[in-house]
Amino acid sequence: GQNIDQPTEMTATEGAIVQINCTYQTSGFNGLFWYQQHAGEAPTFLSYNVLDGLEEKGRFSSFLSRSKGYSYLLLKELQMKDSASYLCAVRSTGTALIFGKGTTLSVSS
């Protein structure tokens, strides 16, 4: 079967660094996406990894290890506006995405 696991909730303080982990077991692999979703809003694209290694984009970085079925999203210099749900999604076979349940991040001052 297809399975994507990520923690349900995380908390952090402004200015800190947080790492959100994602492990996956899928029948195929054509890339891993991270999306940010604020409450009541649509998911917005953050990052895409298809090869092993780290992709950096401003305050956000994403890492992938295909052999371990593992990815993480690293958020630096946290801001209050980063409070949201972070969705890990894998493109298995085909092109549609299989999403995890999401990690709700709460950033406090």
Place this chain on the structure above:
Amino acid sequence: EAGVAQSPRYKIIEKRQSVAFWCNPISGHATLYWYQQILGQGPKLLIQFQNNGVVDDSQLPKDRFSAERLKGVDSTLKIQPAKLEDSAVYLCASSLSPVPGETQYFGPGTRLLVL
């Protein structure tokens, strides 16, 4: 560039009634997806179109759900009859093409409550 448009934004119906949702993808995007997002869960694919053809509808409950994209642009998703468990946000997404790595852009969603 205009994003993915969806309407209505909210809908409340009683069980056994029918309901339809509309999606207009980003201009030029050939691939269109409908996802169902139940509260506290990630989106789940219902159906994928490439232009006006269905690519994947393996998770669409075909006894009550139907979708079409007649001219390869706008799409409608219909539920008939609705059940309580259909209460969810219905997200439409589009991408330029179906190739791996192509980003999917999501619309604001339609929140459905079935009473």
